Amino acid sequence: MITLYHCPQTRSSRIIWLLEELGCPYAIKPVTIFRPSTGAGVSDPANPNPTKQVPAIEDDGRLVTESAAIVLYLTDAFPAAGIGPGIGDPQRGEYLSWLAWYGAELELTMFAKAAGETEAAPMKQRRYETVCRHLLDSLAKGPYLLGDRFSGADILVASALGFARKAFPDSEVLDAYAARCNGRSAAVKARELDTASGVQRA
DSSP, X not given: OEEEXXXXXXTTHHHHHHHHHHTXXXXXXXXXOOBTTTTBOOOOXXXXXXXXXXXXXXXXXXXXXXXXHHHHHHHHHOGXXXXXXXXXXXXXXXXXXXXXXXXXXXXXXXXXXXXXXXXXXXXXXXXXXXXXXXXXXXXXXXXXXBBTBOOHHHHHHHHXXXXXXXXXXXXHHHXXXXXXXXXXXXXXXXXXXXXXXXXXXX
């Protein structure tokens, strides 16, 4: 069984969504974290993540941290769910590219925009505009990042839109995409479980 170390309304919330999409047995182990943005909270010694942040999962003694790595690990581990193109799949390269792009580009520019850093830094503003253009151009071609195919990459991007929508430009395309992803039954269930403690799903 997968164990998710989780703190409500953090990046680990989307891993509940992922686990619900996969339909695999899992348990949620609540932990506390220090939140740099507010200065609240304390690091939990029970959290196996080396940085004492979330998400982190354990699978048969194997520890995996960082959202994109967890998405890749779990979608590879449960291929029957069909939300992570496997090795040999024609969309595998595109899928891996989106996972890497999320961590290397989207999150960095999203937080820079939210903090007001882009207005005073032309290079950051250009990078932000490039990120937004890439996302909008891709979604103009299909309902999801991989066209008609929902994937783990959509969980990352749609969850980011969910907690930082104001960091992105006004766009009916983005609003429709976020609603489409977050309206999935697994996403709805994940929001219900987000604040639950000691959950075990067989």
